[in-house]
Amino acid sequence: MNCIIIDDEATSRTIIGELCSNYNNLNVVEVFSNAIEAIKYLNQNETDLIFLDIHMPDFNGFDFIRTLKNPPIIILTTADADFAINAFEYDCIVDYIVKPIKPKRFSKSIQKVEAKFNEEISRATSKKNNPSVNDDFYVNINKRLIKIDIQSIYLVEAKGDYIYLKTDNKNYTVHSTLKKIEEKLPDHMFLKIHRSYIININRIIDIEDNSVLIEKDIVPVSRSNRPELMKRLNLL
Amino acid sequence: MEDQPNLNYINSLSEGDKSFEMKLLAIIKKEFKQEKNTYYNNTKNNNFKLCAENVHKIKHKISILGLEKSYEIAEQYENNLREGNYELQNKFSDILNKVTNYLNKL
Numbered sequence: 001m002n003c004i005i006i007d008d009e010a011t012s013r014t015i016i017g018e019l020c021s022n023y024n025n026l027n028v029v030e031v032f033s034n035a036i037e038a039i040k041y042l043n044q045n046e047t048d049l050i051f052l053d054i055h056m057p058d059f060n061g062f063d064f065i066r067t068l069k070n071p072p073i074i075i076l077t078t079a080d081a082d083f084a085i086n087a088f089e090y091d092c093i094v095d096y097i098v099k100p101i102k103p104k105r106f107s108k109s110i111q112k113v114e115a116k117f118n119e120e121i122s123r124a125t126s127k128k129n130n131p132s133v134n135d136d137f138y139v140n141i142n143k144r145l146i147k148i149d150i151q152s153i154y155l156v157e158a159k160g161d162y163i164y165l166k167t168d169n170k171n172y173t174v175h176s177t178l179k180k181i182e183e184k185l186p187d188h189m190f191l192k193i194h195r196s197y198i199i200n201i202n203r204i205i206d207i208e209d210n211s212v213l214i215e216k217d218i219v220p221v222s223r224s225n226r227p228e229l230m231k232r233l234n235l236l
Numbered sequence: 237m238e239d240q241p242n243l244n245y246i247n248s249l250s251e252g253d254k255s256f257e258m259k260l261l262a263i264i265k266k267e268f269k270q271e272k273n274t275y276y277n278n279t280k281n282n283n284f285k286l287c288a289e290n291v292h293k294i295k296h297k298i299s300i301l302g303l304e305k306s307y308e309i310a311e312q313y314e315n316n317l318r319e320g321n322y323e324l325q326n327k328f329s330d331i332l333n334k335v336t337n338y339l340n341k342l
Contacts, residue, residue: 008293009267009293009296010263010266010267011260011263011264011267011296011297011300012296014259014260014263015249015260015300018249018250018256018260019249055292057289079292079295079296079299080292099296099299100245100296100299100300102245102248103248103249
């Protein structure tokens with residue numbers, strides 16, 4: 001995890017840097033003595049974790065957090081326990097450590113960060129691979145934006161500059177490309193089996209030679225895509 | 237009994253790394269001296285708010301040096317300053333002297 005330290009006390013920055021050096025997965029990329037410099041840095045760069053002092057002149061730690069659109073994981077470091085209650089207002093704050101920071105207390109804090117970090121990675125992966133029942137996208141048809149429930153799609157066919165979307169409820173002709181729609185569809189559910197066809201593999205009824213029966217449509221399977229299709233089937 | 241400064245916390249951080257201990261102590265000495273001077277200047281100008289900010293920074297060093305009772309006094313003094321009074325000022329000056337003497341001997 002890349003991290004930055006923001007603290008107006010050199011002593012604190014040195015101590016936190018030393019504590020971080022005991023962890024192979026923590027990489028202190030930058031240290032800042034004021035929040036303004038850190039904001040400038042974060043406008044150009046990303047970080048996974050911030051060690052943030054609350055009590056700084058001019059621009060305190062909470063002011064700083066409010067400037068961030070997508071705050072990373074934050075550990076507050078402070079000489080006061082008084083501000084702890086404010087920390088609960090921010091989801092990005094995983095811990096609140098009172099100075100002087102003891103190695104054991106720091107270790108607990110890093111465990112919390114790791115748990116949160118892994119949880120976020122897992123959530124992002126899960127969202128890509130397992131869309132919820134409500135996951136959908138909108139298509140533009142005759143100047144109307146129509147919501148398409150992803151799980152209702154069983155076949156997508158490319159037809160020149162258009163794609164033909166077949167769903168449980170209705171079929172749609174949309175001005176788009178197979179490549180564009182492929183990006184919107186979850187990998188675990190959909191597979192391109194031919195240069196002109198994407199199918200919902202959960203809807204396959206049977207496969208015969210180089211074609212697939214999906215609902216009432218017979219769809220060709222290209223020779224190059226057949227191995228991947230066979231791999232994805234739950235064969236007995 | 238009056239508490240005495242010590243290096244227990246710094247030792248627990250360094251785990252025997254003498255170069256880190258030296259580096260950290262050099263930073264503490266330099267920063268403490270600056271903060272102390274700024275604090276005394278602000279007391280001359282009766283700037284309670286800035287004095288409180290200075291005490292806030294200094295009290296971290298007090299706790300690093302294991303001065304638990306002194307830390308409590310510093311904390312109370314910081315609160316007093318925020319309320320606009322100098323109660324505990326003399327006691328805080330004694331603490332500053334104690335820390336200064338200790339750091340000078342290191």
